[in-house]
Amino acid sequence: MNPVAYTGRAALSILAEIGAISIFALRGAFAWVSGPFYTREFITAAQRIGFNSLPVVGLTAIFTGAALALNIYDGSARFNAETFLPQILAVSIVRELGPGFAALMVAGRSSSGMAAELGAMRVSDQIDAMSTLAVDPFKYLISPRILATTIMLPFIVLVADIIGILGGWLVAVYALDFEGATYIRNIDAFLTTEDVTSGLVKAGVFGFLISVMGCYYGYKSRGGAQGVGGATRSAVVASAVAILASNYIMTSLFVDF
Amino acid sequence: MTEQPLKISIRGLKKSFGAKEVLSGVDLDLEEGKSLVIIGGSGTGKSVLLKCVLGLITPDNGEIAIDGVNILKLSPFERARKTRQIGMLFQGAALFDSLKVWENVAFRLIYGEGKAHGPSRNAAMDRLAQVGLPPEVGDLSPNELSGGMQKRVALARAIAADPDMLFFDEPTTGLDPITADVINRLIVDRVKAVGATAISITHDMVSARKIADEIAMIHQGRIVWRGPASEIGASGNPYVDQFVNGRAEGPIKMSLKNT
Numbered sequence: 001m002n003p004v005a006y007t008g009r010a011a012l013s014i015l016a017e018i019g020a021i022s023i024f025a026l027r028g029a030f031a032w033v034s035g036p037f038y039t040r041e042f043i044t045a046a047q048r049i050g051f052n053s054l055p056v057v058g059l060t061a062i063f064t065g066a067a068l069a070l071n072i073y074d075g076s077a078r079f080n081a082e083t084f085l086p087q088i089l090a091v092s093i094v095r096e097l098g099p100g101f102a103a104l105m106v107a108g109r110s111s112s113g114m115a116a117e118l119g120a121m122r123v124s125d126q127i128d129a130m131s132t133l134a135v136d137p138f139k140y141l142i143s144p145r146i147l148a149t150t151i152m153l154p155f156i157v158l159v160a161d162i163i164g165i166l167g168g169w170l171v172a173v174y175a176l177d178f179e180g181a182t183y184i185r186n187i188d189a190f191l192t193t194e195d196v197t198s199g200l201v202k203a204g205v206f207g208f209l210i211s212v213m214g215c216y217y218g219y220k221s222r223g224g225a226q227g228v229g230g231a232t233r234s235a236v237v238a239s240a241v242a243i244l245a246s247n248y249i250m251t252s253l254f255v256d257f
Numbered sequence: 258m259t260e261q262p263l264k265i266s267i268r269g270l271k272k273s274f275g276a277k278e279v280l281s282g283v284d285l286d287l288e289e290g291k292s293l294v295i296i297g298g299s300g301t302g303k304s305v306l307l308k309c310v311l312g313l314i315t316p317d318n319g320e321i322a323i324d325g326v327n328i329l330k331l332s333p334f335e336r337a338r339k340t341r342q343i344g345m346l347f348q349g350a351a352l353f354d355s356l357k358v359w360e361n362v363a364f365r366l367i368y369g370e371g372k373a374h375g376p377s378r379n380a381a382m383d384r385l386a387q388v389g390l391p392p393e394v395g396d397l398s399p400n401e402l403s404g405g406m407q408k409r410v411a412l413a414r415a416i417a418a419d420p421d422m423l424f425f426d427e428p429t430t431g432l433d434p435i436t437a438d439v440i441n442r443l444i445v446d447r448v449k450a451v452g453a454t455a456i457s458i459t460h461d462m463v464s465a466r467k468i469a470d471e472i473a474m475i476h477q478g479r480i481v482w483r484g485p486a487s488e489i490g491a492s493g494n495p496y497v498d499q500f501v502n503g504r505a506e507g508p509i510k511m512s513l514k515n516t
């Protein structure tokens with residue numbers, strides 16, 4: 001095929017997919033409004049996301065904070081600014097790395113998990129069966145997952161922020177001879193509420209995107225076990241791309257020049 | 258005999274997936290309270306036909322009237338209200354594997370109609386008894402059950418809200434002949450008890466003769482024969498004869514690719 005036509009066709013199909021995902025996301029986010037709201041499904045989804053993600057998010061955060069401390073120290077020492085290590089580290093974590101890493105880890109776990117679960121339900125006719133039992137799958141399956149992930153991710157990111165800063169603190173105090181209490185006091189005096197809240201707003205948006213991708217690819221999957229495998233892969237890739245792209249957009253909105 | 262009103266009336270129903278035409282103009286009428294069995298080879302669109310009537314697949318063309326109302330012309334909300342009178346037993350049972358057996362049977366009562374757990378649980382246990390399952394089964398998970406028991410649970414779930422139409426998609430496929438007979442008897446028994454109009458899909462001629470008042474044969478997306486169950490052996494239709502007698506030779510050509 002002629003490369004221009006090929007590129008054009010690929011671009012069109014990506015646009016069509018984005019459109020389909022947007023419609024799905026709106027329907028999923030608001031289906032519960034006309035009732036009923038399935039509280040038990042919502043709580044189960046929230047628990048699963050929270051408890052399943054915390055260990056892996058915590059581990060990621062502590063190593064990220066630790067590595068970041070070394071890098072900032074090394075870099076800032078070149079212009080004798082290493083005393084600002086605590087402040088730079090804290091801002092980087094709460095604004096960028098805490099939300100980003102936590103979201104990517106949750107995308108790997110929960111987005112693929114949702115796609116696999118809904119995909120298995122789809123190919124075994126469970127989603128169709130639900131409709132014949134007078135229950136709207138958007139209300140029972142999709143809305144609870146989207147709401148739970150959107151609400152839970154800021155909490156997970158808050159934990160990641162704290163653990164990430166702790167990781168930096170450990171390295172700074174035990175390897176780089178910083179004084180522990182001063183380190184914390186410097187961060188406390190420097191960080192603004194906006195630094196933290198901007199990261200938490202990002203987290204909410206990431207949670208929304210992760211659950212939309214997981215639900216969309218699971219809900220639409222076709223063709224047996226192979227189809228479900230493809231759905232989980234697409235969900236993780238699409239979540240990661242959506243997280244990174246929306247992160248740039250939000251950062252450029254939050255940082256005023 | 259007086260004419261019964263038509264419960265279901267399908268006209269010129271067409272559905273393609275991509276370039277493949279699955280239904281190419283199905284016409285089918287069913288009187289209230291009758292039990293129709295649809296036979297036909299694998300992949301001829303039998304499940305798609307039922308899913309069109311259930312509103313799970315939107316056909317490309319044609320008309321589906323339930324109680325004289327074309328459901329394809331209704332708003333999604335009104336259509337859902339109409340198709341809600343249909344209980345469906347899916348080909349693979351389609352039980353919710355994250356829920357217990359009794360929650361499956363009570364699913365519609367609890368989540369669809371907002372009834373309380375206690376009474377719904379009791380109602381579910383009654384339904385399980387009607388399909389010959391003891392109450393202990395209610396607390397098991399669906400994947401702890403044999404295929405025949407899963408079909409029984411799915412039947413209990415389909416009849417839980419006393420629907421006035423019941424659809425069965427290959428209820429005995431994959432079961433041993435004795436279990437299949439039990440399921441057939443339960444179907445006949447429950448359809449009578451609920452007083453429902455029934456459509457069943459099967460390729461099992463033993464089941465077809467047991468369940469059906471009438472039999473229709475689907476081939477290449479159309480109904481090629483329709484008649485009383487008693488005449489299936491002497492239909493004079495070459496398609497039906499080949500299918501009923503299970504011969505590889507005849508007008509029905511099985512292409513290896515599509516089965």
Ligand SMILES: Nc1ncnc2c1ncn2[C@@H]1O[C@H](COP(=O)(O)OP(=O)(O)O)[C@@H](O)[C@H]1O
Nearest residue numbers: 222274279297298299300301302303304305306
């Ligand atoms: N949702 C769908 N998307 C694409 N093709 C489908 C879909 N559902 C069914 N088909 C195709 O339609 C044909 C008929 O399927 P089906 O009605 O399940 O056959 P059967 O008569 O064995 O029940 C099959 O070739 C199947 O692959």
Ligand SMILES: [Mg+2]
Nearest residue numbers: 303304348426
């Ligand atoms: Mg089928």
